[in-house]
Amino acid sequence: MEPLPIISTLHALQAAHGRWMSALAETLQEFDLTISQWGVLRVLRDAHPEPLTCTDVGCRLLERMPDTTRLLVRLERRGFIDRVQCTEDRRIRRVSLTGSGRVLADDVAARVQAAEEQLLAALDPAEREELCELLDRLG
Numbered sequence: 001m002e003p004l005p006i007i008s009t010l011h012a013l014q015a016a017h018g019r020w021m022s023a024l025a026e027t028l029q030e031f032d033l034t035i036s037q038w039g040v041l042r043v044l045r046d047a048h049p050e051p052l053t054c055t056d057v058g059c060r061l062l063e064r065m066p067d068t069t070r071l072l073v074r075l076e077r078r079g080f081i082d083r084v085q086c087t088e089d090r091r092i093r094r095v096s097l098t099g100s101g102r103v104l105a106d107d108v109a110a111r112v113q114a115a116e117e118q119l120l121a122a123l124d125p126a127e128r129e130e131l132c133e134l135l136d137r138l139g
Contacts, residue, residue: 020119027115031108036071038108039063044081044097045105051084051094080104 021035028038043060044052052060058068065071072095075081080101086092097105120128 023115023119024112027111028108030111031104033108036063036065037075038112039065040068040071040075041080041097041101041105041108044095045102045109048097048102051096053086053092054083054095057095075101 024035024038028035033041039061040057043057046060047056054069054072057072058065061068072081072083076083079098081095082098083093083095086094123131
């Protein structure tokens with residue numbers, strides 16, 4: 001079997017990413033969330049119960065957002081997060097999930113996991129592990 005040309009490999013990777021983003025967007029639509037908003041909720045859920053600074057949230061996102069603060073403000077208006085000004089340094093705000101934000105993040109995480117499992121159902125556990133290792137090697 002002849003190796004795939006580089007462009008075919010990259011197109012397959014891009015197509016797989018596109019399928020995942022579509023499945024994720026469809027799942028999040030049920031919760032009236034964008035992929036960016038879910039990214040923030042996921043980061044805060046993973047850090048719970050510890051609050052994070054706005055900078056920490058931005059650094060932990062899988063995809064960089066140019067305006068994390070605006071995203072945080074929107075989530076705060078919806079009652080999903082709290083932003084509290086640090087007493088030691090007034091430029092810093094600590095961000096954490098509210099009770100309703102935690103419930104939402106847990107519900108969304110369960111649905112996202114189901115969507116992930118459905119997308120990866122074509123691969124057995126060993127193939128999934130190998131895929132992760134290969135993708136990690138890309139840097």
